[in-house]
Amino acid sequence: MTIRSMGFIAALALVGAACGTKEAAGPLEPTGPTGRVRFVNLITDPARLPLNAILESVPFGVNLGYGGTTPSSLPSPATANYSAILAGDRTLVLQKTADPTVTVATLTFTIVQDDDHTVYATGGTGGGAITGFMTTDPTPAPGAGQVAVRIVNMSPTGGALDFFVTAPNADLSTATPTASNVAYHGESQYVNIAAGTYQIRAVPAGTAPASRSASVVINFTPPATPTPFPAGGARTIVAGDAAAGGSPLRAFLLPDR
Structure with a gap:
């Protein structure tokens, strides 16, 4: 592991400490109206993977291969399925883990107050374009059992x-x-x-x-x-x-x- 990677993981650990556990607030410790977000990497170009995810200039995920997701992959104790984030327009920057100076994609999306969202990065086959796609996740409470x-x-x-x-x-x-x-x-x-x-x-x-x-x-x-x-x-x-x-x-x- 490189010193650069170790530093990034250390930053994620600090994010995790701020986040707490299952329903943690990180990575931005928002104080206004919030929604929640998670990221899933479905980029189909192995040459550009794995990647690091930077959410609003804050480390959000590291070394995410195809199918990788965050924040659930953050270091303990940041084990939430989603992270809280201020409502409004947001930016997620994806950087190549092996060389973080390489930006793989920049995704923009809008967080709606009190909603859960999943942001997917898709495409990229054979060096092609990468795009973002977002779902809103109206998670219900199922019945007993x-x-x-x-x-x-x-x-x-x-x-x-x-x-x-x-x-x-x-x-x-x-x-x-x-x-x-x-x-x-x-x-x-x-x-x-x-x-x-x-x-x-x-x-x-x-x-x-x-x-x-x-x-x-x-x-x-x-x-x-x-x-x-x-x-x-x-x-x-x-x-x-x-x-x-x-x-x-x-x-x-x-x-x-």
Whole structure:
């Protein structure tokens, strides 16, 4: 590890100390109207990764590879799913970790008071342009013994998809889609399912039931630790391209609450 990287991590540790734990305020310690934000790196250009995220001139994430997210990856005790930030227009600068003088992208977005937001960095395949995309995350409180789940489709290659969140190895021909016809940049509503262990699969939208098992383009079973679908929790399932763009498609699980 370089001295520069060590210094950046030390700065993040200071941010973490200011943030506290689960519902921490950092990194800006806002004192006015706030929303909350998190960042997900879906840049499909390995040559420009990993990257550091600088939010309003404050370190917000370090060494984020494809699929990396922050603030949940900040050093302990900054383990919040989101960070509070002043409402209004905000800027996130992405720098190459190996050479922070290289700006990979600058993303601007608007924080709405009392709302949770996820900012995605996307694109970049083969040295192409990188753009930002933001969702608002109206995280519900699920019923007893349940977890709230929604889908966000960030795969330009996959197009519109039907998603199934089922017991492992369940028969897709008889399964009901958890979310149907979710287009690129589309997002489903949250739905409540029983807490437990699930397999996430996707097929092209409208695939006939008998053809689903042979048409799966995403097949993802989250690790058992930490508990992927806990009672009282909420999760966003994100569909994305391969790390360098294109197929095979991938999925990521984000904790919302």
